[in-house]
Each structure stands twice: as C-alpha cells, then as structure tokens.
Amino acid sequence: MYILLALIAACGLGVALHFLMPHRELRGVAVTPAIATAVAAVLYTALQWAGVGEQSVWLWLASIGGGLLIAFAVTQTLTMLRVRSDAAAKSALGI
Template sequence: MELLFVAVIVAALGLGIRYLVPGHETYGVLLLPAIATAVGMIVWVVLLWTGFTFDGGWIWVWSILASVLASVAVALVLPRRRKADDAQLRASLGI
C-alpha cells in the first residue's frame, strides 16, 4: 500500500517540476511524472530489499529525493538536447 502512496506523491512532484523548470514545451505532459514515478518506485523497492522499513523516514526521503533529482535532470537536459537535434535536422533538410 505504501508503494502506491509513493507513486502518487512522486508523480505529483514530477508534474509540478514540469511547470517549474523552463523548457516544458519541448516534451509531453506525462514524461516527468512517469520518470519520477518509475524512479521513486524502483528506489523504494530496492531500499526495502536492502533492509529499510516502510514506516521509517529514510526510505521516504531517499525515494522522493531520487525521483525529484531524476525529474529535474531530465527537465534540464531534454530541452537543450531537443533544440540541438531539431536544429541539426533542419540543417540537414535545408530548412
């Protein structure tokens, strides 16, 4: 049940990050929430396997922190990469 809570929390944070970081017009609405959810859930399960308990605070901190960092990293890198690739495509097409 806690995994569902983690998924909802980090998906909401990913959606919020989408609108806080500039350049959100270069990718879809659900990309950052999906990345945040996947990373948060994977970190949660790995930490459970390593011995953290679901009622401990550190599993929440690390899961949420990892998902936020992954979302911010994608939100910062993707627009620059997308604009560079689009410029290269336009140049190759002669536009």
C-alpha cells in the same frame, strides 16, 4: 501498500516539476512525472529489500526526492538534446 503513497507523491511532484522547468513545450506533459514515478518505485523497492522500514524517513526522502532529482536531470538532458536537434534541423534547412 505504502508504496502507492510514495508513487502518488512522486507523480504529483513530477507534474509540478514539469511546469517549473523551462522549455516545457518541447516535451510531453507525462515525461517528467513518468520518470519520477518509475525511479521512485525502483528506489522504494530497493530500499525495502535492503531492510529500510516504512517508518523510516530516509525511505520516503530517498524514493521521492531521488525520483525527482533523477527526473529533473533526465528531463533537462532530453530537453537540451531536443533544443540542439531543432537548431541543427533549422540550420540545415536554412531557417
């Protein structure tokens, strides 16, 4: 049941991260929170299977913080790919 708290926190912080990152008009509002939530779920589950207890602060920091870090990296990569793609398309069209 505690995994829901980690996923809700990761999703909420993912929404905040979306609005803090530049070029947010180039991606959907759900991309960053979805990535953060999915990664937090995987990390939380993996750490639980590894024997880390729910009372451990490392479980929460790794799942929520790791989810946000990976969501930041993936979102930044996707955004930069979109910027390059748009620039190439504009260049090809002579805009």
